[in-house]
Amino acid sequence: xxxxxxxxxxxxxxxxxxxxxxxxxxxxxxxxxxxxxxxxxxxxxxxxxxxxxxxxxxxxxxxxxxxxxxxxxxxxxxxxxxxxxxxxxxxxxxxxxxxxxxxxxxxxxxxxxx
Numbered sequence: 001x002x003x004x005x006x007x008x009x010x011x012x013x014x015x016x017x018x019x020x021x022x023x024x025x026x027x028x029x030x031x032x033x034x035x036x037x038x039x040x041x042x043x044x045x046x047x048x049x050x051x052x053x054x055x056x057x058x059x060x061x062x063x064x065x066x067x068x069x070x071x072x073x074x075x076x077x078x079x080x081x082x083x084x085x086x087x088x089x090x091x092x093x094x095x096x097x098x099x100x101x102x103x104x105x106x107x108x109x110x111x112x113x114x
Contacts, residue, residue, distance in 0.1 A: 027056055035069045 007015075011028075014021035018032050030052055037045040054062060078084075 030056075031065065034065070038066070038069045039073050 008023065010023045011018075011021070014023045015032075018024050018029055024032070030049065033049055034045060034053055037043065037049065053065070057065060
């Protein structure tokens with residue numbers, strides 16, 4: 001039985017370099033670029049990227065996609081504000097997290113959200 005939903009193990013492993021990974025379709029790469037752009041501060045999305053997604057998604061789908069990305073960003077920022085650590089539900093699973101040294105409260109540069 002093929003994958004119905006979600007992300008494959010290969011995609012999860014390739015997520016940190018999704019732009020070059022053959023594990024993602026061009027549309028999936030566009031969605032990931034969109035999520036990255038919305039996750040930055042300030043959240044600037046190029047008209048070109050937005051329009052390239054509109055070629056594949058109707059207005060309702062664009063709202064749903066944008067809302068899901070915004071919700072996850074809100075949850076992550078809320079958790080960081082209270083220094084809420086992961087509960088370990090995915091202990092041992094691969095989940096690449098990009099961090100900058102010294103950006104966490106403990107100064108280790110390692111995110112608690114992985």
